[in-house]
Amino acid sequence: xxxxxxxxxxxxxxxxxxxxxxxxxxxxxxxxxxxxxxxxxxxxxxxxxxxxxxxxxxxxxxxxxxxxxxxxxxxxxxxxxxxxxxxxxxxxxxxxxxxxxxxxxxxxxxxxxxxxxxxxxxxxxxxxxxxxxxxxxxxxxxxxx
Amino acid sequence: xxxxxxxxxxxxxxxxxxxxxxxxxxxxxxxxxxxxxxxxxxxxxxxxxxxxxxxxxxxxxxxxxxxxxxxxxxxxxxxxxxxxxxxxxxxxxxxxxxxxxxxxxxxxxxxxxxxxxxxxxxxxxxxxxxxxxxxxxxxxxxxxx
DNA sequence: TTGATTGCAAAGCCTTTGCAGTTCT
DNA sequence: AGAACTGCAAAGGCTTTGCAATCAA
Numbered sequence: 001x002x003x004x005x006x007x008x009x010x011x012x013x014x015x016x017x018x019x020x021x022x023x024x025x026x027x028x029x030x031x032x033x034x035x036x037x038x039x040x041x042x043x044x045x046x047x048x049x050x051x052x053x054x055x056x057x058x059x060x061x062x063x064x065x066x067x068x069x070x071x072x073x074x075x076x077x078x079x080x081x082x083x084x085x086x087x088x089x090x091x092x093x094x095x096x097x098x099x100x101x102x103x104x105x106x107x108x109x110x111x112x113x114x115x116x117x118x119x120x121x122x123x124x125x126x127x128x129x130x131x132x133x134x135x136x137x138x139x140x141x142x143x144x145x
Numbered sequence: 146x147x148x149x150x151x152x153x154x155x156x157x158x159x160x161x162x163x164x165x166x167x168x169x170x171x172x173x174x175x176x177x178x179x180x181x182x183x184x185x186x187x188x189x190x191x192x193x194x195x196x197x198x199x200x201x202x203x204x205x206x207x208x209x210x211x212x213x214x215x216x217x218x219x220x221x222x223x224x225x226x227x228x229x230x231x232x233x234x235x236x237x238x239x240x241x242x243x244x245x246x247x248x249x250x251x252x253x254x255x256x257x258x259x260x261x262x263x264x265x266x267x268x269x270x271x272x273x274x275x276x277x278x279x280x281x282x283x284x285x286x287x288x289x290x
Numbered sequence: 291t292t293g294a295t296t297g298c299a300a301a302g303c304c305t306t307t308g309c310a311g312t313t314c315t
Numbered sequence: 316a317g318a319a320c321t322g323c324a325a326a327g328g329c330t331t332t333g334c335a336a337t338c339a340a
Contacts, residue, residue, distance in 0.1 A: 292338105293338105296335105296338085297336085299332100301333100304327100305326105309324095312321070315317095
């Protein structure tokens with residue numbers, strides 16, 4: 001699950017950009033790695049299971065910083081809070097079920113035609129890793145409607 | 146810009162579902178029609194240019210009701226507030242520029258392969274009208290980076 | 291040592307809710 | 316008349332900010 005190269009290097013990665021390595025930052029990075037698609041609140045709760053007294057604003061500031069340095073990315077998956085993933089996880093298209101809220105992923109290759117078409121028609125460069133499809137998963141479709 | 150059939154019928158549409166026709170609702174519908182991609186706040190400001198004393202909570206409640214009855218739809222286009230469009234406007238894929246925030250649209254036909262692929266791989270039914278692509282528009286790409 | 295970082299508390303958006311008064315039908 | 320609807324004010328999520336204390340390097 002963990003990319004070993006990045007795992008070895010992220011401390012250095014932060015330092016090389018002039019940032020410090022704090023226990024809080026370490027915990028936040030670990031949380032993002034382990035949780036997969038985590039909201040700031042998910043991260044906060046996860047971090048607090050391992051260390052006491054970590055503050056919400058620290059989590060927000062840290063996620064922000066990690067994103068600026070490329071260690072994490074976020075996507076907007078609906079009304080609520082954004083979700084964060086490790087920055088080195090391969091880009092993927094998100095699938096969000098309208099009914100159960102479950103999040104799934106597919107390869108961005110499926111979106112090749114769409115991305116090309118958008119570029120041709122609008123000269124717009126799509127960030128495939130932030131493409132989000134809302135809809136209904138198979139489980140929810142068989143239960144209701 | 147306005148679909149005449151719906152325009153003629155939306156009053157009846159509301160009444161038939163047991164809802165009332167109020168000046169506020171009329172103003173909100175008009176605002177959504179005229180604004181295109183409007184946040185609740187956009188709608189509120191537009192409405193207040195025409196009538197005084199309209200309250201924010203009324204706008205929220207009205208947008209909610211209009212959405213439940215199918216007269217408007219909303220999409221999540223980033224961190225901020227959702228944006229509302231007329232429910233009868235043809236579904237479209239949204240393009241959101243990361244830099245200038247401008248919103249554009251393309252035909253959902255471009256997403257046919259993606260939608261099919263998602264259905265095949267995950268048995269997931271995509272709501273094409275809520276497909277959002279984040280990226281960079283041509284204007285912003287030529288200016289910076 | 292010293293500038294980056296944190297915790298805390300307060301404030302800021304955006305949105306929802308309860309309620310009493312108003313209005314549509 | 317009676318139910319639907321509105322305005323108002325308060326509260327609720329999520330996030331940001333200012334500041335003094337703390338800590339990594």
